[in-house]
Amino acid sequence: MEKIKFSVLLSIYKNEKPNHLIECFKSIYDNQELKPDEIVLVQDGPLTDELYEAIKNLKNQLNDILKIVSIEKNVRLGNALRIGVEKCSNEIIARMDTDDIAYPDRFKKQIKYLEANPEIDVLGSYMSEFIDNITNIVALKTAPLENFKNYMKLRDPVNHPSVVFRKSRVIEVGNYIEILYNEDSYLWGRMLANGCQFANIDESLIYFRVNDDTYKRRGGLQYVKAEIQLQKELLRLGIVNKFEFLRNITLKNIIRIIPNQLRKIFYIKILRKS
Template sequence: MLSVDPIPFTLLISVYHGDSPRFFADAFTSAVVGQTRMPAEVVLVQDGPIAEDLAAAISAAIATSPVAVTHVVLQHNAGLATALTVGLAHASHDVIARMDADDVALPERFERQLPLIESGYDLVGTGMYEFDHEGRILGTRVPPVGRASIAAAARLRDPFNHPTVVYRSSAVQRAGGYRDLALMEDYLLFARMIQVGARVANLAEPLVMYRVDAGAYNRRGGWRLFASEVRLQRELHSGGFTTGYEHVRNVMVRGLYRFVPTVIRRPLYRLVFVRSVTLEEEQNVVIGNMGDEVVAS
């Protein structure tokens, strides 16, 4: 039997002025140097002007990267959807791995995900651990597994953890690509990918450490997010993805959530979406600072 060469893939990262230089360095190192299967290249999109310390961290990452880095600079802060669309246009490979600029990829992330892509899937996500600025594991976000479960969940919520996904750029383009929609551009994209027949999968295993800061739950509320929610639900319904009942239900349930006080929103969110970790799990995931790197093992 002839062996099949592994598919090369592009790591896509977007940075903006609000990102921490140290967290960016941790994220970059974990997703490139720290992987048992490295990307063939990195496309790094700088979304508008940034401070000198972040610029220095980017320069250091590029200078020491074992793989080629394409650094794309946008003159103005255009938002995540635009930054990722530009990044996709600069990628040399069809297979794209997403990574946020303040998270940590566990060492076997790509080694676990890429075989599914190579077997024919178009979109593969994973579970992820949530952790805070002190390195404490707060819990696990476990996504739905199996196409039927993913499709059913997508009619109420995003069935993928965006910072964990690997996808085919061609499948993204077939679904219409990213659209500018505050904090929900990924949900809209993934729902449309499911609708047009993309092969989708999730690994329940947490393979990314997702950093949760003090403002994480504040950003999920307010009028701006409510407006995005209404637009999202209109898009899903007008495109035939959700029924009339699901549209009304989602606007009421998800819309109301945007106006719940943060002191209630945080425990409510964690009750629904975040599973507590066992002591054994916590002991198996060690987050510690070694120089400027975060090491996960």
């Protein structure tokens, strides 16, 4: 059987740390058992000199494997990923965040799964959340193995940084669309509403970097507005009904406005496994 070619899609902006980017690239290429045929890095607006230098060095190492897409002004993640998807040369695209680290067998396992299950359009995995170093894992973020549309009523059916998807199916539903903080959730909702098939591998294939800011960023009035906007779209798509819409904006937004330390406890103790 001919090897499936695949691209890895990342978006970077000025706040990223160069050492995190270098660690990320080492995990998705140097240390990866099945290496990608293409890596597409979207530069979302101007970066720091240190980041430009790190990217220059990566380009020298990877040559044509690394495709750099530069956007003059910061357009936010949804728009950056939309452009990135369009620039990917291969039908299979793996997502990755520039501060996360892939397990060495991530792509081998996910590509093998897609080969065996051609009906699957989006494939994710569990994630190991860590602080500072991958030896310091603080929680496991799981994902459902069935009933994805029903699961979407409350939470995302896949972990965005872990997914591999089919480009044609993402384009078919309109690609990534910028919606405040929820470009991934909005994409999954549209794909589920259009009959796309989801799956998760029930093991961790990503080390996901967290700190106190991870939970702080998920609170505040902007997140309240973003949650209401997303739930309106899920209602329009038929993912949730009117009762579920009201329940979600009430319960979810309580979490958005409580103090950061309480929100951190909620995420780690209730939404994660130790």
